[in-house]
Amino acid sequence: MFRVGMFISKRKHEPAHYMLKIESFSILSEAKTSKIESDVFEANGYKWRLDLYPNGNDEENGAGHISLYVVICDTETCSKGWEISVDVCFFVYDHIHHNYVTFQDVNGHRTRFHEKKMTWGFDKLIPLESFVESKNGYLLNDSCVFGVEVIAVPEFTQVDRCLLMTRPPAIMNTYTWTINKFSTVTEDVLYSEVFKVGKVKWKLKIYPKGYGLCIETDNWFCNSADDWGFSGFILLSELNDSENGFLLNDNLTVEAEISVMGTLRYFF
The missing domain is CATH 2.60.210.10 (Apoptosis, Tumor Necrosis Factor Receptor Associated Protein 2; Chain A)
Incomplete structure (x- = not known):
């Protein structure tokens, strides 16, 4: 199943690194809150957080969608010129089929975080119309669950x-x-x-x-x-x-x- 710039699949086991549960999503959406920041979690020796835009990220033309990003945090202790390459996978729980819908880069591109690129994700993860549709299973009793896995990829200086x-x-x-x-x-x-x-x-x-x-x-x-x-x-x-x-x-x-x-x- 594909969407422009995004590969979507399903799996049973939960995300390995972080899950964010939101209760009363409708109240959050009606409050016109622009962004929700999760607490900081650790993966692969680095600290991260999720940034969720329940009504879409207007600045990135994501209005009318769920926008979801992963942000690297606490980089002050990293060495000068630091850089980390990762594979990122986002998750949304399907309450009907009891599995996780996964969202990844359609071409399998790895994301390279550095001092000038601290955030990566999807401006248009899911259209809001589809997200709130009960038959899709993203919302159950007005609650939803998001998740992420961030897998660091070692850099090989000699590969050939x-x-x-x-x-x-x-x-x-x-x-x-x-x-x-x-x-x-x-x-x-x-x-x-x-x-x-x-x-x-x-x-x-x-x-x-x-x-x-x-x-x-x-x-x-x-x-x-x-x-x-x-x-x-x-x-x-x-x-x-x-x-x-x-x-x-x-x-x-x-x-x-x-x-x-x-x-x-x-x-x-």
Whole structure:
């Protein structure tokens, strides 16, 4: 269901961030009150409020309609040049079908709030004639409910990337790390010096006394998974057994071979 500049749909669950119930809407409308401001609510770490024009916002050619806006508040603490991009969805409760009619930008455009743009919404949300019509369910016993969701959208400064896969032998490098006087180590975890394979910097991590349970044997490195290995790599009893030859003069040498098979890179 579409209207110029607006996409209208329905859903059962209530708005996540804020609801405003108005009782005796007819009295409010007859009083010719130009604007109703809700109390301030918080969403995504920012403070907001709803501005409702029960008879329409005349200054924006919204006369004869319900005009509804969301306003960002208390921006004095924001850094200079602040800017936030959000997805906004307005709600009006349908008392007949017990669901919420939702109103969003028809093209899915995100709204960018900044110092010169503190307000966004619809000048002509619903024609007053339709709003007061009992069969539409917006009013029940002269009461109505409005709501809003404000979803902040993270700004990505680097978005154009492609995955470059290579076949073996690919980029390969071997790093050797020697830990002297291994038996005297008291730390729970040790880190090697940083080394480079391809364009990526790495370092080895070892738990001299062991660590937890075994983990998976495959891994894709990313921001949320920046390490990988075997928590049950070798039994300490086997490592310390002189007949196995892992320790020489109480020195332990660890070697890792890394083959880079795929990387993300920017493209233009």
